[in-house]
Amino acid sequence: MVQMSVVQVLPALNSGGVERGTLEVAKELIKRGHRSIVISAGGRMVPELLHDGSEHLECPIGVKSLLTLRWVLPFRYWMSKQHIDILHARSRLPAWISWLAWRGMHPATRPRFIITMHGLYSFSLYSAITTRAERLIAVSETTRSYLKHCYPKLPEEYIRVIQRGVDPAVFPYGYSPTENWLVDWYTQYPQLRKVPVLTLPGRLSCSKGHKDFIKLISQLRNLGFLVYGLIVGGSDLHQKRYTNGLQKQIRSLGLEDIVVLTGHRSDIREIYTVSKLVLSLSTKPESFGRTVLEALSLGVPVAGYDHGGVSEILRRIYPIGLVPFGDLEILREKVICLLTNNFPTVPSTPFYPLQHMLDETISFYESL
Numbered sequence: 180m181v182q183m184s185v186v187q188v189l190p191a192l193n194s195g196g197v198e199r200g201t202l203e204v205a206k207e208l209i210k211r212g213h214r215s216i217v218i219s220a221g222g223r224m225v226p227e228l229l230h231d232g233s234e235h236l237e238c239p240i241g242v243k244s245l246l247t248l249r250w251v252l253p254f255r256y257w258m259s260k261q262h263i264d265i266l267h268a269r270s271r272l273p274a275w276i277s278w279l280a281w282r283g284m285h286p287a288t289r290p291r292f293i294i295t296m297h298g299l300y301s302f303s304l305y306s307a308i309t310t311r312a313e314r315l316i317a318v319s320e321t322t323r324s325y326l327k328h329c330y331p332k333l334p335e336e337y338i339r340v341i342q343r344g345v346d347p348a349v350f351p352y353g354y355s356p357t358e359n360w361l362v363d364w365y366t367q368y369p370q371l372r373k374v375p376v377l378t379l380p381g382r383l384s385c386s387k388g389h390k391d392f393i394k395l396i397s398q399l400r401n402l403g404f405l406v407y408g409l410i411v412g413g414s415d416l417h418q419k420r421y422t423n424g425l426q427k428q429i430r431s432l433g434l435e436d437i438v439v440l441t442g443h444r445s446d447i448r449e450i451y452t453v454s455k456l457v458l459s460l461s462t463k464p465e466s467f468g469r470t471v472l473e474a475l476s477l478g479v480p481v482a483g484y485d486h487g488g489v490s491e492i493l494r495r496i497y498p499i500g501l502v503p504f505g506d507l508e509i510l511r512e513k514v515i516c517l518l519t520n521n522f523p524t525v526p527s528t529p530f531y532p533l534q535h536m537l538d539e540t541i542s543f544y545e546s547l
Contacts, residue, residue, distance in 0.1 A: 183544060184214040184262060186290070188277050189269040190241025193222035194413060194443055195382065196469035197269055197297045200343060200536075205233040207537040216261075218273075223443075240273045247276060255280035263290040265544050269297060274308045291547040296322050298466050299487065302329045314547065316341050316540075319488045322466045339543055343467045344536035347529045349448070350476040356449040364453065370436055371453070375406045375518055378454040380447060380470040381461075383414035383422050383440075388460025388484070390428060391507060395458075397432045398511055404518055408434075411450055413443030451479050456517050459483030460510075468492050478525045482513050496530050499523060 185208055187201050201217060202224060208215040209232035217228055220239045228235055236257075240250055254276065258266070266281055268274035274294050281292050295316040300306040309315055310330055317323040317340045326338060356364070365372045377396065381387040389410055396408040414422050422440070429438045444450060447470075451457060457474035459465075464487025471492050474481050483489040485501040493500050499522060502510045516522055 182213055183208070183264045184216070185265040185267060185544060186216045186218060186258070186263050187267045187269060188218045188240060188273040190273060191220045191222045192217070192224040192228065192235075194224070196343065196467065198222070198224055199469070200297075201269060202228055202231070203346075203533060203537060204540055206231040207541060209233060211541060216263075240276050241270055243272060247272065248279070250276055251279045251283075255283050258290065259284060259288070265293065265547065266290040267293045267295065267544075268312070269295050271300065271305060271308055274312070275305075278308060278311050293543075293547070296326060296466065299325050299464055314339060314543075316543070318343050318467045319491055321464070321488045321491050325466075341536055341539045341543065342531055343469055343472070344531045344533035345469070345472045345476045345529075346533040347476060349533075350451075350473050352476065352478045352527045352529075354448065354452055354477050356452055360446065360449050361453075364449070368439060371407055371409075371439075375404070375455040376409055376453060377406055377456050377458060377514065378409040378411060378450060379458045379460065380411045380450075380474075381459075382412040383410070383418050383425070385421055386461055386463045387412070388458075388462055389425050391460045391462075391505075391510075392458060393425065393428050393432065393434065393438055394507060395510060395514065396438055397434060398507070399514065399518075400434070400437065402515075404515070406455075406514075406518070408438040409450065409454065410438065410440045411444055411447060412441075447473070448477065451477050454479055456514060457481045459489045461487070461489070462505075463487075465489055472496075472531055475525050476529065478527065480517060480522050480525055482510065482517075492531075497525055 189201055192198050205215040205217055215233040217233055218236045218238050221237045225235050266277055268277045281289055292312045293314050294309055294312040296309055297318055315338050317338050319342055323338055323340050379392045399406045451474045457479055459468060459471050466488050468489035471481050471483055471489050475496050482500040482502055483493055484504045486504050
């Protein structure tokens with residue numbers, strides 16, 4: 180086997196589906212005897228990356244500033260000295276910096292350049308970097324269709340669909356938390372013991388549908404359902420105003436201690452399993468919907484708006500959970516059906532196993 184040197188580039192390693200996928204691919208590269216390097220501004224996931232055997236170069240390559248262009252020449256020089264085989268960008272600004280560095284290298288010795296499209300980015304000059312790579316990975320059929328709509332001249336062979344996946348060993352069907360975890364959890368949130376809990380996972384961003392979620396909890400409480408709501412996800416500093424707005428909405432509806440903002444949590448698997456239902460209410464269509472797949476993998480029902488990658492997953496695994504976008508009335512009725520035990524169970528088949536995604540990605544690297 181010929182060893183490959185693979186560089187993955189992204190803004191930071193704090194949390195999220197892009198970051199988790201980066202670590203999963205990095206770990207698989209090391210497992211197969213390749214060299215794995217990740218370039219980012221750092222974050223809470225770096226220790227895990229290093230523990231699994233990858234290298235990390237800290238560089239603010241995702242900062243939206245003209246000063247970020249200063250990294251182009253050093254990056255080009257570094258790649259030429261490191262004999263990199265695959266350059267894989269996972270976000271638009273890091274992709275621009277990568278491309279500017281890569282295009283100045285000799286075509287015979289430079290790495291192969293790949294970009295993964297993790298989001299349904301707006302059609303713009305900034306997003307057009309996705310057409311500059313040698314090949315493009317789409318994380319779902321939804322993403323591929325969107326790309327073809329925005330860039331109809333892209334040849335079919337340019338786009339490779341490699342759907343994201345979840346490890347059934349990490350998110351096993353029917354999983355139950357440990358007794359110690361349950362004690363700690365209910366010590367922190369005693370009001371959640373023996374009550375139906377609805378959970379909305381995802382970072383605190385205006386596109387994640389938190390306001391609809393809070394309205395839903397309020398309506399259900401007014402109808403006599405003693406449900407509680409969990410909003411699980413961290414926030415960036417620039418989202419502080421948005422977070423304050425959510426807390427104000429919660430107070431105005433009298434939902435203090437009823438809707439809980441947990442902040443970032445590393446025990447999302449356990450939180451899913453103590454939830455009666457997980458929701459996905461993004462106001463913008465998502466490219467895939469990792470949290471939806473994680474919950475379904477555990478056997479936890481999911482209800483989500485019928486658009487984007489969330490629709491693609493639910494249609495395949497749990498179509499009863501689909502809700503017309505923005506229709507709070509139908510959403511409420513679906514949740515009531517679940518609360519009264521009229522929802523079917525989630526199938527136990529692993530529809531999107533992580534290993535398939537890893538095999539496809541490493542095979543794609545090798546083919547180039």
